[in-house]
Amino acid sequence: MATNTLTSTRGTLLRLATAGSVDDGKSTLVGRLLHDTKSVLSDQLAAVERVSRDRGLTAADLALLTDGLRAEREQGITIDVAYRYFATANRSFVLADCPGHVQYTRNTVTGSSTADVVVLLVDARKGVLEQTRRHLAVTALLRVPHVVVAVNKIDLVDFSEAVYDRVEAEVQAVARELGVVDAIAIPVSALDGDNVAVRSARTPWYSGPSLLELLEALPPSDDPANESFRLPVQLVIRPQGAARDEQHRDYRGYAGQVASGVVRVGDEVVALPSGRRTTVVGIDLGERTLDEAFAPQSVTLRLADEIDISRGDVIAAAVDAPEPTQDITAVLCWLGDVPLRPGQRLLLKHGSRTVQTAVRSLDGALDLDDLHTAPSEALSLNDIGLVTLRLASPVPVENYATSRRGGSFLLIDAHDGRTVAAGMVGATLPTGAPAPTRPEGDEAWEI
Amino acid sequence: MTTTTNVTTPTASPLASTGSAPSSLAAGDSDDRRLSHLDALEAEAILVIREMAGELERPALLFSGGKDSVVMLHLATKAFWPAPIPFPVLHVDTGHNFPEVLAYRDETVDRLGLRLVVASVQDYIDDGRLRERADGTRNPLQTMPLLDAINDHRFDGVFGGGRRDEEKARAKERIVSLRDEFGQWDPKNQRPELWNLFNPRHRPGEHVRVFPISNWTEVDIWRYIDREDIPLAPLYYAHEREVFQRDGMWLAVGPVSRPRDDEQTSTRLVRYRTVGDMSCTGAVESPARTNAEIVVEVAASTMTERGATRADDRISEAAMEDRKKEGYF
Numbered sequence: 001m002a003t004n005t006l007t008s009t010r011g012t013l014l015r016l017a018t019a020g021s022v023d024d025g026k027s028t029l030v031g032r033l034l035h036d037t038k039s040v041l042s043d044q045l046a047a048v049e050r051v052s053r054d055r056g057l058t059a060a061d062l063a064l065l066t067d068g069l070r071a072e073r074e075q076g077i078t079i080d081v082a083y084r085y086f087a088t089a090n091r092s093f094v095l096a097d098c099p100g101h102v103q104y105t106r107n108t109v110t111g112s113s114t115a116d117v118v119v120l121l122v123d124a125r126k127g128v129l130e131q132t133r134r135h136l137a138v139t140a141l142l143r144v145p146h147v148v149v150a151v152n153k154i155d156l157v158d159f160s161e162a163v164y165d166r167v168e169a170e171v172q173a174v175a176r177e178l179g180v181v182d183a184i185a186i187p188v189s190a191l192d193g194d195n196v197a198v199r200s201a202r203t204p205w206y207s208g209p210s211l212l213e214l215l216e217a218l219p220p221s222d223d224p225a226n227e228s229f230r231l232p233v234q235l236v237i238r239p240q241g242a243a244r245d246e247q248h249r250d251y252r253g254y255a256g257q258v259a260s261g262v263v264r265v266g267d268e269v270v271a272l273p274s275g276r277r278t279t280v281v282g283i284d285l286g287e288r289t290l291d292e293a294f295a296p297q298s299v300t301l302r303l304a305d306e307i308d309i310s311r312g313d314v315i316a317a318a319v320d321a322p323e324p325t326q327d328i329t330a331v332l333c334w335l336g337d338v339p340l341r342p343g344q345r346l347l348l349k350h351g352s353r354t355v356q357t358a359v360r361s362l363d364g365a366l367d368l369d370d371l372h373t374a375p376s377e378a379l380s381l382n383d384i385g386l387v388t389l390r391l392a393s394p395v396p397v398e399n400y401a402t403s404r405r406g407g408s409f410l411l412i413d414a415h416d417g418r419t420v421a422a423g424m425v426g427a428t429l430p431t432g433a434p435a436p437t438r439p440e441g442d443e444a445w446e447i
Numbered sequence: 448m449t450t451t452t453n454v455t456t457p458t459a460s461p462l463a464s465t466g467s468a469p470s471s472l473a474a475g476d477s478d479d480r481r482l483s484h485l486d487a488l489e490a491e492a493i494l495v496i497r498e499m500a501g502e503l504e505r506p507a508l509l510f511s512g513g514k515d516s517v518v519m520l521h522l523a524t525k526a527f528w529p530a531p532i533p534f535p536v537l538h539v540d541t542g543h544n545f546p547e548v549l550a551y552r553d554e555t556v557d558r559l560g561l562r563l564v565v566a567s568v569q570d571y572i573d574d575g576r577l578r579e580r581a582d583g584t585r586n587p588l589q590t591m592p593l594l595d596a597i598n599d600h601r602f603d604g605v606f607g608g609g610r611r612d613e614e615k616a617r618a619k620e621r622i623v624s625l626r627d628e629f630g631q632w633d634p635k636n637q638r639p640e641l642w643n644l645f646n647p648r649h650r651p652g653e654h655v656r657v658f659p660i661s662n663w664t665e666v667d668i669w670r671y672i673d674r675e676d677i678p679l680a681p682l683y684y685a686h687e688r689e690v691f692q693r694d695g696m697w698l699a700v701g702p703v704s705r706p707r708d709d710e711q712t713s714t715r716l717v718r719y720r721t722v723g724d725m726s727c728t729g730a731v732e733s734p735a736r737t738n739a740e741i742v743v744e745v746a747a748s749t750m751t752e753r754g755a756t757r758a759d760d761r762i763s764e765a766a767m768e769d770r771k772k773e774g775y776f
Contacts, residue, residue, distance in 0.1 A: 013484045043754030080637055082618045083611040085664045092484045094662050106639045113641040225480045234497040239530035244560065248529035255526070257494045257643070262480065286525035294480040296643075298493035298526070311501050335639050349644055352501060408642045417625075417648030422641045 010090050014215060017081075017096040017111035019139065020121030021131035025152045029121060029190035030084060030097045031062025033212065036197035039086035062190075081107045090216045105382040106335040108135055109142070109422050113408070117146035117218055119211070120171075124157045124187070127167050128174055133368050136171075137384060140178040141331055141427060143404055146218050147175065147183040150211060154203065155189040161205040177371050186211055224295040227403055229261030229269070229317040232351030233309055237300055253284060253300035254309055256352065259405040261317060263301070264292040271307060272314040272396040273324035279304040295405075312353035314396050322406065324394030329363070331386055331400075331427035334379040336413065336420030340387075341378050346420065347412040348391060356392035357411070363388060366429050373429040386429055400424035485671055489522065492659040494643060495622055496526040499604055499657050500533060502647050506604040506657075507564065507597075509776060510536035512544075512552035512680055513722040515608030518668055519660055521677050523606075524559065535562040537605065539593050541585040542569030543703045543724045551680035564600060566592035583703065584727040590774045594630040597654055604647055604655045607776050612664045614753055616768035622661045628652035630774025656776075665720075665752050666745045673738035685718045685736045696729025720745075720752040 018026040031048075034040050040048075048064045055061070082097045096111035112118055118139045122132055139147055149171050157163040168185040175183045186195055187203050188211060194200035197212045209217070237253040263269070267280045282302035283290040293299040301315060309315070316322065334340050340359065348357040365376035365385040379385045400407025411421035482490065496519075499506055508523060510516045523532045538552060556563045568588050571577035577588050597605060611618045621637050623645045638646065647655040660668075672679065690697040690713065691706040697717055698704045703726045706712050717730035718741075735741045745752075767775075 011483050012481055013487045042749045043751055080619045080634055082615070083662065084618060085612045085662070110639040110641060114643065223481070234494070234501050235527075237527060237530050242531050243529055244531055245529060251529050255497055257490060284528070286528045296487065296490050296494075297482065298490040298497070300528075347648075349646060351644075352498065405642070408644065410641060410644050410646055412646055412648060416650055417646070417653075419638050419641070419646050422639065 011092075013092050013094065014117065014218065015094045015096070015115050016117045016119055016215065017108070017115035017144075018098050018119050018121065019108050019112070019135035020150075020152075021123070021126075021129040021135075022099075024121040024123045024126075024129075024132075025190045026121050027063035027082075027097055028061075029119070029150060029152065029188070029196065030082075030095060031064070032190045032193050032196045033095070034084060034086055035062055036193055037086045037088055037212065039084075081111050088212070088216055093215065105131075105134060105138070106333075108138055109333045109335065112138055112142045112144050113422065115144050117148060117215065118144045119148045119150055120183075121150050121152045121190075122167060122171055124151050124153050124163055124167055127170050130368065132171070133174055133371070134382070136175055136178050136180065137366065137368060137371070138333065140175075140180045141333070141384065141424060142422075143400065147180050148211065148214060149175075149183050149185040150188045150190075151185055152188050152190050154187040154194060155192055159187075159194075159202045161203075164203075164206075174371070184208075184214065186214065224260040224403075224405060225262060227260035227295070227406075228320050229263045229267070230259045230322075230351075230398075230403075230406055231256045231263065231299075231301065231315045232259055232353070233311055233313045233315060234352045235311055236309065251302075252306065253282075253302050254315060255298075255300040256315075257298045258293050258295045259351065260295045260403055262292055262294040263317075268318040269301075269303070269315050270318045270321045271309045272316055272321060273394045274308060274313070276305075276307045277318055278307055312351075314351060314353075316396065322396040322398045324396045326391045326394050328389050328391065328397055328425050329386065330389060330409070330423045330425050331384065331429060332379065332411065332424075333422040334381060334383045334385065334420065335422065336418065337381055338420075339378040339380045339383075340385075340421070345414070347414050348389070348395075348409050348423070349412060350395050350397055350409040351405075353395060354412070355395060356414075357389045360388040360390050362386075364429065384429070397425045399426035401426060485667060485674065488660070488663055488667060489525075489671070491643070491662065492519070492522045493526045495645060495657060495659040496523050496606065498645050499606070499623070499647055499655075500527070502645075503604040503655070505600070505602050506534045506606065507537045507600065507602045508532070508534060508606040509608065510538055510552065510556075510561075510563075511608075511722070512538075512548040512555070513608070514668055514672065514679055514683060515610060515660060515663075517555070517677060517679060518663075518671060519606060519608045520555070520559070521675060522659060531560055535564050535600075537564045537566065537593075537596060537600075537602070539566045539589045539596070540568065541589060541724045542567065542572070543585050543726050545680075545682060545699075545722060545725055547682055548680045548722050564596060566596040568592055584724060586724050586727060587770055587775070589776075590630070590770065593776070594774050597630070602654060603649070604657055606657045606659060608660060609656075609658045609776060610663050610665070610668075611658075611661050613751070614767045616771055620658060620661065620771075622658050623647050624656045624658070625649055626654050626656060626774060630654075632656075632771050632774070634768070634772070666742060669738060669742045669745050673742055680722065682719045682722065682730075683741070685716050685733050687714055688717050688730065689714050690717060690730060697732065698729055699725060701725055 049060045052061045084095045086093050098108045098111040151167050164187045187206050188195045195210045199210050233254045233256050235255040237255050239248055243249045270277050281304050283293050284300045342359050342362045344359045346357055347354050363386040364373040365383050367374050398406030407425040409423040410419050413420050568585050609617050621640045689700040691710040700712055718733045719730050735744045
């Protein structure tokens with residue numbers, strides 16, 4: 001069984017993100033993973049050793065491998081996501097090391113949104129902290145396929161099974177409340193490397209895999225190729241007189257990434273929002289032609305009929321195409337410095353389409369202390385809330401619960417272009433009845 | 448049921464000399480459609496390039512003739528095929544570039560029918576807008592001509608071949624990264640970059656830098672060059688060259704890199720892992736003459752490419768971060 005799993009993940013890419021409260025040891029764990037997979041080269045290690053020595057440390061501070069900014073090294077904290085790369089004989093990994101400070105939660109949202117697995121660190125001495133809850137909430141909302149809880153600094157609690165059991169039970173209870181049912185816990189010492197790359201003799205009571213063994217074997221359970229076919233059109237490729245080869249003068253193709261599913265030559269598809277149907281007659285990837293394409297390949301589709309399709313439209317399987325809509329409810333992670341208030345107008349980007357939107361109502365915000373939804377007048381930086389939006393034109397959104405790609409969107413401030421929210425269509429918040437706070441004269445906000 | 452990964456190569460590739468057959472499927476089973484590591488990186492880069500072409504008014508692509516920008520250009524030809532790349536390429540010429548790299552740059556531009564914009568550091572030195580540095584390196588001098596070219600041509604987005612594995616400040620960079628009206632990068636206040644939804648919107652005067660190959664490592668670049676059979680400038684492959692040793696690097700003997708009296712010259716079999724300013728780019732001793740040999744060499748290397756070959760990054764612990772904040776690539 002284990003062999004089968006490794007065979008099926010061989011040669012693939014796994015994206016992971018770290019999470020957890022400040023000082024729980026995220027950067028040290030990342031440094032340890034890089035070091036123990038021989039991903040740290042001699043000049044990088046020499047630089048870390050030199051800086052560590054200058055600071056009077058007796059051993060190399062592996063956190064310095066990822067804390068690359070001047071301010072990070074000065075303050076000994078992580079400010080922004082650092083991306084690192086490592087590979088084993090079986091798999092390649094892209095790792096987003098995310099900061100733990102509350103003001104940098106938006107970076108945890110950034111790291112988690114593309115992650116296949118979040119490694120949540122918890123200090124064995126401290127258990128669940130506010131940021132642990134916040135990060136678990138973000139992980140649950142963003143539907144990261146796998147959550148691994150690394151109960152860190154196990155060396156500082158004398159490798160105690162009782163302490164580990166208590167912390168694990170505490171984390172799992174919070175995780176279950178937030179809807180994460182299959183978190184896997186591992187006792188580790190990032191500093192010493194126990195159970196990071198290899199299983200430790202100092203935790204004989206633990207019989208599970210090391211962190212690296214687990215990461216090598218995790219199945220990509222959330223494979224978008226298993227969903228229905230969708231392709232947001234990024235560009236219409238029509239070379240005309242500019243064709244580099246005369247035979248392509250009349251070429252007309254619709255370029256985009258297969259967001260989900262599989263498309264084959266001969267498939268009947270529908271263009272959204274127009275609803276016009278046609279058939280796929282060709283699939284190109286550069287100059288290669290393919291019989292089929294699947295998520296997440298970037299391809300160009302040729303269609304049987306010259307129907308009106310432009311950038312921003314979605315080409316979908318004709319059999320179960322989503323219904324374009326102007327009214328959506330969604331959960332937002334608010335990432336803007338200026339709070340969100342009902343009535344506000346913003347831009348919404350979904351796939352390759354950007355439309356105007358108005359916030360019709362703020363229907364509640366998540367209280368992270370007792371994990372229930374409470375009425376709220378505004379969403380501030382790092383708040384998580386439920387909203388009702390009205391869109392200026394119909395967009396074929398899907399439920400985030402069934403499609404991470406089809407259900408996700410950005411909210412953008414039209415004035416300065418900033419991304420102010422991560423949105424998830426149809427998502428719900430953990431518990432408590434939402435109490436809407438609609439602005440007066442609701443109709444005024446229709447667009 | 449079996450699925451065929453059919454591969455046909457109807458016409459000559461613009462960049463690749465032959466159409467080698469990349470394997471799209473990691474496994475041949477129709478129930479197990481999973482992209483290989485390299486195919487996933489390719490798909491992501493093409494997504495980014497197309498999305499920026501759709502969102503931006505006047506993008507340009509930084510093309511130095513170096514391997515990373517060549518790979519980026521190859522990905523751009525795939526993104527728009529069979530149409531040509533719909534934007535110009537921009538080269539900041541330090542005046543100290545390797546002549547064979549400039550020749551390669553011009554050949555490639557001709558072959559692909561691209562429009563080339565050159566911003567010349569030498570011009571700035573000649574008319575006094577920039578002054579030569581005491582250490583002779585011109586890499587940090589590239590920032591002003593780059594920003595002026597962006598302003599003069601009203602480029603609102605610039606594609607760069609920067610990779611996050613190159614350097615620790617680059618590891619912090621977004622794929623789509625905002626620059627203010629002075630071209631500055633503010634690493635503490637970067638936009639969240641969510642799912643694969645990229646947002647390059649900005650105020651007038653600002654622009655974005657776009658790094659489609661952010662997630663590629665040096666060995667990924669070489670595996671891809673090998674797989675796609677992308678031609679490169681000859682100095683990436685082992686050749687005999689007259690060199691001398693300085694700060695643990697082999698520098699070529701040339702007009703801008705003269706040995707001092709105490710530095711011995713010798714002729715060695717070397718190749719370049721990075722290609723930049725001749726005065727500060729070192730060669731490595733290597734017998735690797737083919738892409739496949741280089742893949743093996745790079746995978747086994749115990750030094751980073753910049754650590755092994757770039758004097759400009761040794762100036763301080765935060766040399767790259769400081770240059771990037773000012774508007775460097």
